[in-house]
Amino acid sequence: MSYSVSLVRRQPFRFGCEVLRGVAQVDMMANARCGAVFAVALFAAGWQYGLYGLAGAAVGTLVAYALGVDRERVGAGLEGFNGCLVAVAFAVFLGPGHLATWILALGGAVVAAVVTGALVTLLKPWSLPTFTLPFCLTASAMTVAAPGFQRVWHEGSALSALPRTAHGDPSLGWSDTGHALFSNVGQIFLMPQWYVGLIFLVGIFLADRHAGLTACVGSVVGTGTAWALGAPAADVREGLLGYNAVLVAIALGSVFLARGVWSLLYAVLGAAASTVLTVAATSFFAPFGGHTLTWPYILTTLVFLVAVPSFPRLQSRAGL
Amino acid sequence: MSYSVSLVRRQPFRFGCEVLRGVAQVDMMANARCGAVFAVALFAAGWQYGLYGLAGAAVGTLVAYALGVDRERVGAGLEGFNGCLVAVAFAVFLGPGHLATWILALGGAVVAAVVTGALVTLLKPWSLPTFTLPFCLTASAMTVAAPGFQRVWHEGSALSALPRTAHGDPSLGWSDTGHALFSNVGQIFLMPQWYVGLIFLVGIFLADRHAGLTACVGSVVGTGTAWALGAPAADVREGLLGYNAVLVAIALGSVFLARGVWSLLYAVLGAAASTVLTVAATSFFAPFGGHTLTWPYILTTLVFLVAVPSFPRLQSRAGL
C-alpha cells in the first residue's frame, strides 16, 4: 500500500480529481466538476452520506492503485464509482451512525474493487463496461446478510415478506409528477428528496448537455410508464419507479450508442422496459429481504447493448 | 418502419410464411405448414389465443426487419417465435380480453425481439441458439411485475406463496396417463387441453417425423419420471410436469445432435432431469409469484448442448 499512499501524498490534486470522477461515473460522466456537484447533492441529503460517498470512492481508487490496475481506468474514475455507491448504500440501509456500518462500508468498497476487476475480465469478450454491477452484487449480498448478524443489524425485524398486489392510488397529481421527475435522478444515489435530484441533474448538464437531456427524457418515460400501468402514486413520487429509466436513457441515448433518432427510440424503449423490470425486481427481492438497487438498469442496458451488433441500424460509440 | 411496411405490402405471402415459421419455431420446426397447424391448435384452445399468437409472431418479425436483422434468421422464423409465446403468455396470465393486455403483449413482443438480438450475440462464442430464453426473460419480468400495476392486474390477489410439500394422490390411472401424454405437448404453448396437444403433435409430425417420435419419447419419459417420483396426478394429467421433457427430447434427440442411439439416450436423460427441474423451478418462482414457463427446458438443453464438445461420443448437427 506504501506506493499508493506516497502517490496520494505527492499528487493530492490528481487523486482528488480521480475520486470526484469516481463519484461522477455513477451517472457515467468522467468529469471531476460534475462529481463535485454530485458530492454537494449528497451532503445536501445528509452530511454523513457525503462523507460515505467520498470515502467509498477514495477506497475504491486506492485499492485499484494498490493492486496495480490499469492507470487509464483509474484516471477516468472507473474504479471509484462502485465503492462510492456501496458506501452510500450501507449508510442508507444499516444506519450511517454506527461504527460497524463504517467498517463494513469501507470493507465493502474493497470487495467491490475486486468484483470490478472480475467483471472487467469477464465482460471483455463482448467489450462491455461493468456498469454498477459490482455495487449491486456487493450491496445485495451485504444487505441480504445483514439481519443475520447482530452487531450489524440495528433496524428491528428483517425486511423479508411475500410481495402483495399494489393497492395505493395510481392517479398522479402535478405535485407528484414534479417530485417524481427530479426524485428519479436522486434515487440513483438512493436519495428520495426532489431538490437533491435537481442538484444531481445540474451536475449531469454541467458535464454533458446531451446526457442531461436524455436523463430528462428517461425521467419522463419512467414516470409516464409507471402512471400508464397504474403504479401507486406514493412510490412514483419518491422516484422509486423511474431512477432506472433515467440511467438507461443516459446509457443508451448518450453514452454508449452513436447519438441520433434510432438510438433515442431505442433508449425510450429501454427506459419503459426498465420501469416494468423495476417492479419485477422489487417483487423478486422481497421474500429474502433484498433491495432493487440499480439491478433493473444494469440488466436492461446489458441486454440492449449486447443486442446492438445484431441490429445494423444502431451503432455503438467509441471502442464498444 | 416504412421499409418493412412496404415489404409486407409487396410480399405478403413471404411475410405470412415467415410468421407461420415463427409459430412453428416454438417447437424448433422451420416449417410454415407446421406453423399453420400450430395456429389451428391455438384457435382450438380459444380464438383469442390464436390471434395473440399470430400477432406476437408478426410483431417479432416486423421489429427484426425494422432493426435490420440478418435475413436468414428472419426467414427461418427465428425472430418470431419468442414474440408468439410472449403474446400468448400475456393473454393467459393477464386475461385475453383487456386492452392493457393487448398493448403489453405487443410491447412485450418488441422487447423480446431486442432480447433475442442480445442473446444471439451473447451465445455466439459457444454457437448456441437462443431457445425460448427471450420469451422466458420477458414474460417472467412482466408476470412478476404485473400485480404491482393496477391497470394491468385484474386477477385479484397476487400469486406469491411459500412452496408446500405435495399432498395430491400420485397414482396415475389410464385416463390421467392418456391426457398427460398429449397435454405435455400442449403446455409448451401454455394450453392444458389434451386435444390441443394432439393437434400440436400432428404439426410436429408433419414437419419432421423423427422429431414427432422424439416428442412422444419425451412425453413418455416426462410422465414416467413424474409418476415414479410421486408427483400429484392432477398436475401430471394437465401436462404441467412433462412439457419441458418434450422440448428437451426434440432438441437433443432430433434437432441439435446427430441422430443415433447415443443422442437418444442423452435425450432421455435430459428429459428426466428436466422433469425434476420443472418442480424445482416451480418452487423457486413461488415466493415472488413467477411462472415456470419453459425455463427448465432452456436450462437443461443449454447444459446438455454445451457439454457436447466434452463428450466425443456425441456430435452436434450442422453448424453447431
Added chain:
Amino acid sequence: MSYSVSLVRRQPFRFGCEVLRGVAQVDMMANARCGAVFAVALFAAGWQYGLYGLAGAAVGTLVAYALGVDRERVGAGLEGFNGCLVAVAFAVFLGPGHLATWILALGGAVVAAVVTGALVTLLKPWSLPTFTLPFCLTASAMTVAAPGFQRVWHEGSALSALPRTAHGDPSLGWSDTGHALFSNVGQIFLMPQWYVGLIFLVGIFLADRHAGLTACVGSVVGTGTAWALGAPAADVREGLLGYNAVLVAIALGSVFLARGVWSLLYAVLGAAASTVLTVAATSFFAPFGGHTLTWPYILTTLVFLVAVPSFPRLQSRAGL
C-alpha cells in the same frame, strides 16, 4: 458402457485411485491417499455416508469414461468429486436409508457428470475450473424439487420459510471456537462433527502442507468474521459459517494463485467476504427451501480468480 466396464475389470487399482482422487478433489487435492483419509472421515460420520461418497465418485468417473472425456481430467479425479458430493448431499437431505435416495443419488451423479462437461466448455474462454458448481446446480435442483415428489420426500413439511433476524447469542466460548475451527472443515462434506473435520484436515495436510495451513487460516478468518459481525454462536459452532472460508482460502491461498504474501492477503479478504455471502445465500435460499451448499465458495472464488488478470500484483499458477 462395455468399454469402461472392461477397463475397470482390467485395471481395478488405477480405477480405485481415480475414485479416491475424486473424493480428494472436493478440497482441490489430486491425491489418492488424501482421498482415502477423506473416505475414512465420511465413514466416521456414518457408514452410509462413506458408501454414498465412494459410489458417487465412482459413478461420475464411469460416466466420464463412457462419454469419452479427456483421460487427463479423469485421471486427476476431476470427474468424480461432484458426483461424490451429490451422493453425500442426497443422503443427508433425503435420508440415507431409502431406496429412492440411492436411485436419485446415483442418477444425480450421472447428471452432475454432464453438467461438469458443460461447465468445462463454458468456462474455457476464461481458463477457469468448474469448482463444485456441478454439485451445487444438481443438488440445489434436486433438494428444492424433493418436497414436490411424494416417493422422494420423507421428512415431513417442506423447508421453505421467510428469513428472520438472527436472535441467538453471538458470544463465542472456547469450546464453541474449538468446535467451529474443525467443523468448518467437516461441513465442506456437509458433516457437522468436529472430529470428522479433524480427519479431513489431516487428509489435506497429507496431500499438501501449505494447503493445510491455508485451510487453517481460512477457518480462523471465517470464524473470526462470523464472531465480529455477531452471528449466532450455535451456528458458528457447527461450522455453518466457516466452511466456505476454508475452501476459498485453499483455492486462493494455495491452489490457483502463485503462493506469497499478496495471494495470502487476497485469500483472507476472500474468506471474509465468503462468510458474509454464506449468510446472504442462506437467506436467499430460505423462501423456496434451498440449501446454501458451497455456493458462497464458488461465487467468491470465481469472482476473485476472474479478477486476477486485472491485478498485476497477483499471478495465477500453472496453466490458469
